[in-house]
Amino acid sequence: MRFSKALSFLALWLCISMHGQNKQLLYDFTDIPQALMVNPAAEVDFKWYAGLPAMSGLSFQAGSSGFSAFDLFANDGLSFGDKVQERLLDVLTVRDELSGTYQFELLNVGFRGRHTNMFYSFGIYNEGDAIGYWFKDYAHLLIEGNANKLNRRFDLSDFKTRGEIVNVFHFGVNKQVSRALTLGARAKLYSSILDFNSTGNEGVLVNRRGNNNLISTNFNADLELRTSGVQALKDANDEGTIGNAIFKRGFFGGNLGLGFDLGFSYKLNDQTMVTGSLLDIGFIYHSNSVENYTIKGEFYSEGTEAIFPNILTNPDDGFWTNIVDDLESLVAYEKNNDSYITFRPTKLNGSLRYNWGEQSLSGVDCNCGPNVNTSNRSLKYRNGVGGQIYMIMRPRGPQAAITAFYTRRIGSFMALKASYSLDKFSPNNIGLGLNLQIGPVNMYFLADNLLAYKNVVNSRYQSFQLGLNIISWGKK
Amino acid sequence: MKAKKFVLLFLVVISTALYSCADELDFNQVDNYNPTPTYEAGIFYLEIPEDLINSTNTSNFDQQFRFDAFSSEAFASRVLEGVVTYEVENTTSKAFDILVEFLNAEDEVLDTESLRMNAAPSAVSMVEISYGPAGRSIDIIKSLSKIKITAENLGDNSSTSTVQNAKIKLRSSGAFRVQLKK
Numbered sequence: 001m002r003f004s005k006a007l008s009f010l011a012l013w014l015c016i017s018m019h020g021q022n023k024q025l026l027y028d029f030t031d032i033p034q035a036l037m038v039n040p041a042a043e044v045d046f047k048w049y050a051g052l053p054a055m056s057g058l059s060f061q062a063g064s065s066g067f068s069a070f071d072l073f074a075n076d077g078l079s080f081g082d083k084v085q086e087r088l089l090d091v092l093t094v095r096d097e098l099s100g101t102y103q104f105e106l107l108n109v110g111f112r113g114r115h116t117n118m119f120y121s122f123g124i125y126n127e128g129d130a131i132g133y134w135f136k137d138y139a140h141l142l143i144e145g146n147a148n149k150l151n152r153r154f155d156l157s158d159f160k161t162r163g164e165i166v167n168v169f170h171f172g173v174n175k176q177v178s179r180a181l182t183l184g185a186r187a188k189l190y191s192s193i194l195d196f197n198s199t200g201n202e203g204v205l206v207n208r209r210g211n212n213n214l215i216s217t218n219f220n221a222d223l224e225l226r227t228s229g230v231q232a233l234k235d236a237n238d239e240g241t242i243g244n245a246i247f248k249r250g251f252f253g254g255n256l257g258l259g260f261d262l263g264f265s266y267k268l269n270d271q272t273m274v275t276g277s278l279l280d281i282g283f284i285y286h287s288n289s290v291e292n293y294t295i296k297g298e299f300y301s302e303g304t305e306a307i308f309p310n311i312l313t314n315p316d317d318g319f320w321t322n323i324v325d326d327l328e329s330l331v332a333y334e335k336n337n338d339s340y341i342t343f344r345p346t347k348l349n350g351s352l353r354y355n356w357g358e359q360s361l362s363g364v365d366c367n368c369g370p371n372v373n374t375s376n377r378s379l380k381y382r383n384g385v386g387g388q389i390y391m392i393m394r395p396r397g398p399q400a401a402i403t404a405f406y407t408r409r410i411g412s413f414m415a416l417k418a419s420y421s422l423d424k425f426s427p428n429n430i431g432l433g434l435n436l437q438i439g440p441v442n443m444y445f446l447a448d449n450l451l452a453y454k455n456v457v458n459s460r461y462q463s464f465q466l467g468l469n470i471i472s473w474g475k476k
Numbered sequence: 477m478k479a480k481k482f483v484l485l486f487l488v489v490i491s492t493a494l495y496s497c498a499d500e501l502d503f504n505q506v507d508n509y510n511p512t513p514t515y516e517a518g519i520f521y522l523e524i525p526e527d528l529i530n531s532t533n534t535s536n537f538d539q540q541f542r543f544d545a546f547s548s549e550a551f552a553s554r555v556l557e558g559v560v561t562y563e564v565e566n567t568t569s570k571a572f573d574i575l576v577e578f579l580n581a582e583d584e585v586l587d588t589e590s591l592r593m594n595a596a597p598s599a600v601s602m603v604e605i606s607y608g609p610a611g612r613s614i615d616i617i618k619s620l621s622k623i624k625i626t627a628e629n630l631g632d633n634s635s636t637s638t639v640q641n642a643k644i645k646l647r648s649s650g651a652f653r654v655q656l657k658k
Contacts, residue, residue: 073501080505145513147651213518214563214649303518303648306539306625309528324545455499 022390023059024403024419025433025446026465028275028351031415032435032444033110033469036121038349039277040172040184041263044110044119047474049442051108051467057125058104061448061463063425066096066134070458089143092134094158095396095424099131105467106167112474117176121186124170126250129345130163131394146207156203156221160395164195164342165229166284167250172261180267184277190257190344192284193249194229197342199395213302221331223295226340228255232289257284259344271355271381280344287339297331348391353407355381382409388419399424413437421448425461442469512556516651519543519560522625526568526642530633538626540579547581551654552618557608558652564601565647566593567639570631574646579622587616593644596637608653617652 027038033049034057035042051057071087072080103125110121137154146154172186203221210216229249236245248254259282265275301323305311359379384407391400401423409415417433426449433446445466452459524537545551566572571594578587589605608614627644636642 069501070499073503073505075500075502080509081511084509084511141513142656143511143513145515145653147514147516149516207516210518210521210647212523212645212647213521214561214647215516215518217517301518302521304520304541304543306520306522306541308522308524308537311539458499 022061022392022401022403022421022423022463023446023465024388024390024401024405024421025417025431025448026059027277027349027388027390028353028386029407029415029417029433029435029444029446031409031437032442032467033108033121033471034105034444034465034467036110036119036172036174036184036186037108037125038279039263039265039275040174040186040261041182041265041275041277042174042184043176043182043265043273044174045473046110046112046119047472048111049109049469049471051105051123051469053107054104055468056105056108057465057467059463059465060100060102061461062100063461063463064096064098065424065460066092068458068460070455084143088134089139092136094133094136094160096134097131097394097424098134099394101127101129103127108469119174120172121174122171125168126165127168128163128165130161132161132163133158133396135159141205146205150207150209150215152206154205156205156223157201159201159223160199162197162199162342162395164197164284165193166195167191167193170261182265184261184263184265186261188259188261188280188282190259190282190284191250191252192229192255192257192286193246194233195255195284195286195342196225196227196230198223198225200224210302212305212307216300216302218298218300219327219331220298221295224292225294226286226290226292228286228288228290228340230289231291255284255286255288257342257344258282273353273355274351275353276350277348279347279349281346282344284342284344285339286342290337290339292336292338292340294334294336295331296334299327299330301326343393346393349388351386351388353384353386355384357382380409383407390423417446419448425449426452429461431463437471440470440472442471443467510655510657512653512655514558514651514653516649519648519650520623520625520646521648522574522627522644522646524627524644526570526637526644529568529570529629529644530636533633535629535633536626537629538624540622540624542621543623544621546617546620546652551652553658554654554656555614555617556653556655557606557610557614558617558650559611560605560607560650561648562589562591562603562605563647564591564593564603565643565645566598567596567637567642568631568644569595569635569637569642570629571595572644573628573630574644575626575628576646576648577624577626578616578620579624580619581621583622586619587612591646595631596639596642 023038026032026035029035030042030044033046036044067087072083106124106126108123110119112119135158137158141154169189170186172184174184176182201223203223205219208216233242233245236242259280261277261279263277265273267273359381386405388403388405391398401421403419403421405417405419407417413436415435419431421429428451429449430451431448432450435444448463449459449461520541522539564574574591576589577585580586591603593601607617
């Protein structure tokens with residue numbers, strides 16, 4: 001029971017709080033090693049780096065495109081029912097969503113190869129990603145009902161959701177092909193801990209004037225919820241081994257998948273750079289601990305009927321229980337364990353940056369080893385300005401954001417990035433990122449939608465990323 | 477010097493931006509929220525053709541439906557009020573009295589409704605019966621287990637309507653407001 005509650009809460013939390021994260025501050029912020037995770041071809045100049053386990057790359061994002069917690073739960077004396085009606089039912093559309101993502105790195109290490117134009121990175125991170133679209137017609141049906149709505153089609157496809165928790169094992173290669181071009185790729189092995197999705201639903205519920213009676217009700221459904229890992233975790237919880245089960249499923253004991261990232265960085269000229277990346281082109285095959293639930297069929301009723309003279313020979317025709325029996329036999333609820341494949345939410349990033357100003361070293365003289373006086377750090381321009389685009393594949397199609405940014409390096413110990421982003425969650429998303437290099441220690445903190453911190457509960461979108469790394473630029 | 481100013485400016489900006497406030501939220505509002513949707517569907521339909529009426533000697537036609545939908549726990553514990561609508565259409569050459577009786581599981585009569593239809597040509601007649609605070613007791617609905625309909629022919633067994641396929645039809649529907657939380 002406790003597990004069910006915890007799982008329900010987790011699912012609710014995932015649905016409410018998570019969103020496919022746009023890491024616009026991290027993207028192309030090449031002073032930070034984790035920039036390689038959003039573009040495997042990011043132009044990095046490290047000799048090697050190592051993230052502090054569980055602290056090297058922590059990111060979280062929560063978004064709601066239609067309402068904030070404040071809209072519903074403000075202690076404003078208004079009727080909660082009125083707020084539900086006016087701020088949800090009357091205004092939200094099926095494209096509004098509650099969605100997001102989190103990620104934390106268990107291991108992240110990078111090193112330059114024998115050929116200095118090659119940089120390798122590998123690691124493990126845990127990621128949760130989920131989305132739930134506003135189930136508009138279900139909400140109207142549940143809260144208002146279907147009375148006095150003849151011919152109103154309640155669309156059962158409005159229920160669309162998906163989510164997962166997965167460990168990702170990755171290995172990336174970054175190669176400077178020429179002075180202008182850097183290419184990168186990252187192979188990924190996914191180990192799914194938990195998955196749920198219900199995205200291909202079809203069906204309708206509609207009342208019409210009946211052929212005989214005042215009202216006919218037609219219910220046509222083809223609904224499916226697919227899950228994997230839920231039953232295994234539930235069983236483990238009952239046996240008191242939930243921790244082991246999560247660990248086991250996260251380390252190849254659950255469902256596995258394959259994927260890859262691709263990226264490039266290209267210098268149009270000495271001061272202008274264009275970059276792009278495609279992340280998580282991959283799939284997971286679910287065959288372990290799979291439980292799927294389906295409701296499929298069609299049912300039509302005008303109520304009970306007594307049509308003379310037929311009723312005289314079939315006196316049971318008018319029994320209500322026959323209608324219930326018909327409903328149960330015609331619209332079957334079933335459970336199965338059929339394997340299924342899910343595709344990862346693929347993301348696209350792109351940027352165009354113009355650099356100018358005095359050139360300086362990107363990091364501090366770390367003197368990372370004995371007898372080291374200088375490093376292989378590259379010279380970087382003090383200022384940069386540009387634009388970025390981000391897109392993620394979602395059950396209702398691609399979801400995009402555009403960003404304008406400015407970067408500034410302060411000496412060799414600090415780099416800043418300010419951004420202004422426009423997406424479906426916020427029209428005035430201002431973000432700031434800070435990267436600090438203190439000796440070999442690298443720290444970064446990036447936060448989005450800062451204006452919303454004036455009243456955080458009234459925000460429809462929050463995002464932050466932080467991390468701690470050790471970086472070496474090596475010796476000359 | 478310029479760099480220091482820039483850092484200072486950045487810190488001021490980020491401190492101001494991150495000076496976070498959070499208005500008080502009251503999540504207990506959900507506890508007091510109990511939506512009361514109204515659901516509507518057809519209940520029963522009765523049809524008696526004139527040629528059947530003329531081919532029998534009886535003047536009464538009756539039919540009893542078992543109808544447990546409203547007395548089921550899921551519905552009875554949530555229903556607040558409702559309206560049952562009857563529509564009678566008579567295209568036969570005979571006047572009819574139609575009696576609708578709501579019975580409980582013990583066959584005790586809970587409620588009756590008498591509907592009179594004149595011989596054709598007569599307009600379609602519609603009657604709405606309210607249950608709940610604004611009408612008859614909602615307990616009638618909660619205890620409903622059977623519906624008995626008796627159609628009494630007030631005319632003869634020989635005349636024929638000028639309308640083709642003449643029939644007497646009784647249509648009905650119900651719209652009930654329920655509370656989602658008991």
